[in-house]
Amino acid sequence: xxxxxPLTALRPAAAGRVVRxxxxxxxxxxxxxxxxxxxxxxxxxxxxxxxxxxxxDQTEIAVEGAMAAAILVEVDEDVRxxxxxxxxxxx
Amino acid sequence: xxxxxAGVCDRTRLRADVxxxxxxxxxxxxxxxxxxxxxxxSVLFQRLTGKYATVSNYPGTTVALTKSxxxxxxxxxxxxxxxxxxxxxxxxxxxxxxxxxxxGQGGADLVVQVCDARNLRRALMLTSQLADLGLPMVLVLNMxxxxxxxxxxxxxxxxxxxxxxxVVETVAPEGxxxxxxxxxxxxxxxxxxxxxxxxxxxxxxxxxxxxxxxxQPVPTGRFQEWLGRAVRQPLTGIPILAIVLYLTYLIVxxxxxxxxxxxxxxxxxxxxxxPVAVALVSAIPFTFVREFLTGEYGxxxxxxxxxxxxxxxxxxxxxxxxxxxxxxxxxxxxxxxxDRLFRAMGLNGKAVLPMVLGLGCDTMATMTTRILGxxxxxxxxxxxxxxxxxxxxxxxAIMGILGGISFSALLTLxxxxxxxxxxxxxxxxxxxxxxxxxFILELPPxxxxxxxxxxxxxxxxxxxxxxEAVPLFLIGTALLFVLDRAGALAxxxxxxxxxxxxxxxxxxxxxxVFVMGFLRRDYGAAGLFSMAESGALSGAQAxxxxxxxxxxxxxxxxxxxIIRERGARTGLAILAAVTVIALGAGTALNFGLKLLQVTx
Numbered sequence: 143x144x145x146x147x148p149l150t151a152l153r154p155a156a157a158g159r160v161v162r163x164x165x166x167x168x169x170x171x172x173x174x175x176x177x178x179x180x181x182x183x184x185x186x187x188x189x190x191x192x193x194x195x196x197x198x199d200q201t202e203i204a205v206e207g208a209m210a211a212a213i214l215v216e217v218d219e220d221v222r223x224x225x226x227x228x229x230x231x232x233x
Numbered sequence: 234x235x236x237x238x239a240g241v242c243d244r245t246r247l248r249a250d251v252x253x254x255x256x257x258x259x260x261x262x263x264x265x266x267x268x269x270x271x272x273x274x275s276v277l278f279q280r281l282t283g284k285y286a287t288v289s290n291y292p293g294t295t296v297a298l299t300k301s302x303x304x305x306x307x308x309x310x311x312x313x314x315x316x317x318x319x320x321x322x323x324x325x326x327x328x329x330x331x332x333x334x335x336x337g338q339g340g341a342d343l344v345v346q347v348c349d350a351r352n353l354r355r356a357l358m359l360t361s362q363l364a365d366l367g368l369p370m371v372l373v374l375n376m377x378x379x380x381x382x383x384x385x386x387x388x389x390x391x392x393x394x395x396x397x398x399x400v401v402e403t404v405a406p407e408g409x410x411x412x413x414x415x416x417x418x419x420x421x422x423x424x425x426x427x428x429x430x431x432x433x434x435x436x437x438x439x440x441x442x443x444x445x446x447x448x449q450p451v452p453t454g455r456f457q458e459w460l461g462r463a464v465r466q467p468l469t470g471i472p473i474l475a476i477v478l479y480l481t482y483l484i485v486x487x488x489x490x491x492x493x494x495x496x497x498x499x500x501x502x503x504x505x506x507x508p509v510a511v512a513l514v515s516a517i518p519f520t521f522v523r524e525f526l527t528g529e530y531g532x533x534x535x536x537x538x539x540x541x542x543x544x545x546x547x548x549x550x551x552x553x554x555x556x557x558x559x560x561x562x563x564x565x566x567x568x569x570x571x572d573r574l575f576r577a578m579g580l581n582g583k584a585v586l587p588m589v590l591g592l593g594c595d596t597m598a599t600m601t602t603r604i605l606g607x608x609x610x611x612x613x614x615x616x617x618x619x620x621x622x623x624x625x626x627x628x629x630a631i632m633g634i635l636g637g638i639s640f641s642a643l644l645t646l647x648x649x650x651x652x653x654x655x656x657x658x659x660x661x662x663x664x665x666x667x668x669x670x671x672f673i674l675e676l677p678p679x680x681x682x683x684x685x686x687x688x689x690x691x692x693x694x695x696x697x698x699x700x701e702a703v704p705l706f707l708i709g710t711a712l713l714f715v716l717d718r719a720g721a722l723a724x725x726x727x728x729x730x731x732x733x734x735x736x737x738x739x740x741x742x743x744x745x746v747f748v749m750g751f752l753r754r755d756y757g758a759a760g761l762f763s764m765a766e767s768g769a770l771s772g773a774q775a776x777x778x779x780x781x782x783x784x785x786x787x788x789x790x791x792x793x794x795i796i797r798e799r800g801a802r803t804g805l806a807i808l809a810a811v812t813v814i815a816l817g818a819g820t821a822l823n824f825g826l827k828l829l830q831v832t833x
Binding site for chain 2: 169170172173174175176177178180181182183188189192193195199200202203204205206208209
């Protein structure tokens, strides 16, 4: 088990739980919190390009890289494999 | 929970206070519908009051307050529909501030919080903050049908028990749960939330949600899942966008602008209405009056024909297609592709919402820029809307004229307009003080639009267009007639000749059309349409004239809205800049086309 990773380091289809959101003066953490991205929320990365798209709880959210980098995620070990197998597992 | 007993007592006491149906009040009870964006507040508002409020499937449809009277029980209430809000504290956009002000300044006596049953945790975070206001509340779990499909089940009774407020499950578009909501309103109470338990909002919401909600992973419809992924990934999303644009062109540009316009203009007006009007009017002994009604600048032959035969068919077909796209949830997904492009212009992907809405009406879209994060972004977006985004009525004329000439003519016009927008945006991003905000946008679920909402929305918009545009068309026509009679038109044409004929290379009769274009761009464009039809404009001239017209400020209403939103100084600066750019680009295009000997 490794430590929390920023969302930008994840592969598409990786899922886990938000550990914390970096708080600074940019107001990023507040804007993410407004959409439910706070510590404890379940999160799944859907897409990395051209912007990051992820699902948090039941909401699909698109953010640019700087914002995605502020989200620190503890990745679920059992949902790590390649996207194709993840897709099969979910059904 | 040790506190629950006291809370229940509290509620019974409150119920005794509120229960009498008739109460003496200085003013009607004010009920505010509050909730996260895109949870269905406006649908509920319609259901409660019977008054129409625009409903779509993206956050930010409502950016201002809508009020209406409703009778609930035996009491007359004022119901207020508010823009969606996620948090009461922290950085807010201007539409969110509207809501906070209503709540903070005593604009509501009772709060009905509407939430999307799937997103309970987020909703409860807001509930917890609303609780601090100390107003009686009712919680509405809306979209319970969709939640169930996604395997989300919320125990409403238990939630009500814990919050000490009524919790009602609804499916607003079908009116399910509405009687229960009406019955629950008199029982509204002050909720117990984070502060009552002495913990932080987020932690409280997380715990509460996990206690009353069960999520069973269900496979969503394969097609829906596939489509959701396909529209936001570049490899598939961009071809899909191309198909959507092409279908829109077929419906609006070909069916609306050519088939329907042909039927109405040559058929209904050309063969029946106008000859009948001329025959009727010929009984009037005064030439002046006859000319006023059916002459070259006649109210019927010009004003009504333009409004109903040329613009209406395109506007109507456009509103229909546009409504479909709005309700499907597709438009916000365009932000995913356009974020980088908008970043170069000092904006972010979220700006795609006002830009696309501008294709419906620039004036409304100017108001929608409230959803953007910073004042700088709003000024840039408003300028780009005024400069380059043609509204539906104007698209009508563009499609009608250039569709008849050639596809390359259309491409030239949009190419020039888009490049102007890019250049202006790029320069404004660097010249204006202030910052851009980082891109973050909620993507609403993709849905098959409801036919009833689509029809209502289109009808309301057409009625709005008729109410807004037709009077101005008639005033414009009357003004032209008076100017013509007073000889001022000839003088004006003379004055504008160096610009119109010299720089833009257009026939001098285009001058009065441009004057009308100042009143409303679509009216001017309709004028160009009839000039092009009568063969007064060559292909290249039509492209130049329409490009200049598109780049002008859309209409008087839009200018007034810009001034209202951003102040007179900014408004006039935008007007001046846009006019100079329009004429400059038109001149360059004219000489460019001549140099390359393009005729279309």
